[in-house]
Amino acid sequence: MSDITLWGASLPPVEEPAPAPEHSVNPCIDAYGKGPEGTCCRTCVHLLRLEYHNKVYIKCELRKITHGAGSDHRAKWDACKRYQEGESTDDNRGYDTYDN
Numbered sequence: 166m167s168d169i170t171l172w173g174a175s176l177p178p179v180e181e182p183a184p185a186p187e188h189s190v191n192p193c194i195d196a197y198g199k200g201p202e203g204t205c206c207r208t209c210v211h212l213l214r215l216e217y218h219n220k221v222y223i224k225c226e227l228r229k230i231t232h233g234a235g236s237d238h239r240a241k242w243d244a245c246k247r248y249q250e251g252e253s254t255d256d257n258r259g260y261d262t263y264d265n
């Protein structure tokens with residue numbers, strides 16, 4: 166259906182905007198691709214648990230790490246293609262936090 170303006174001209178039909186591309190919850194999947202089926206970041210060597218002011222913040226060392234929530238990572242996220250099974254070398258390994 167086309168709309169008619171006050172001046173009698175018809176407007177072109179409004180097209181639906183294209184759907185937004187799907188983004189993964191884990192930004193590393195967008196950057197590197199999806200990891201092995203059934204794996205999550207929890208067991209990846211790149212997952213860091215950084216202690217700061219008596220709190221533990223989970224980060225992925227392959228992302229830009231800031232002191233803000235924007236770089237917080239989740240251990241339960243699906244793994245990306247850079248997944249490497251193993252334990253992180255950080256001292257806080259095994260100290261789970263709010264999200265686990």
Ligand code: SF4
Pocket residue numbers: 191193194200205206209210211212225226227243244245246247248249
């Ligand atoms: S799988 Fe490893 S490298 Fe990939 S996002 Fe998770 S922690 Fe980072």
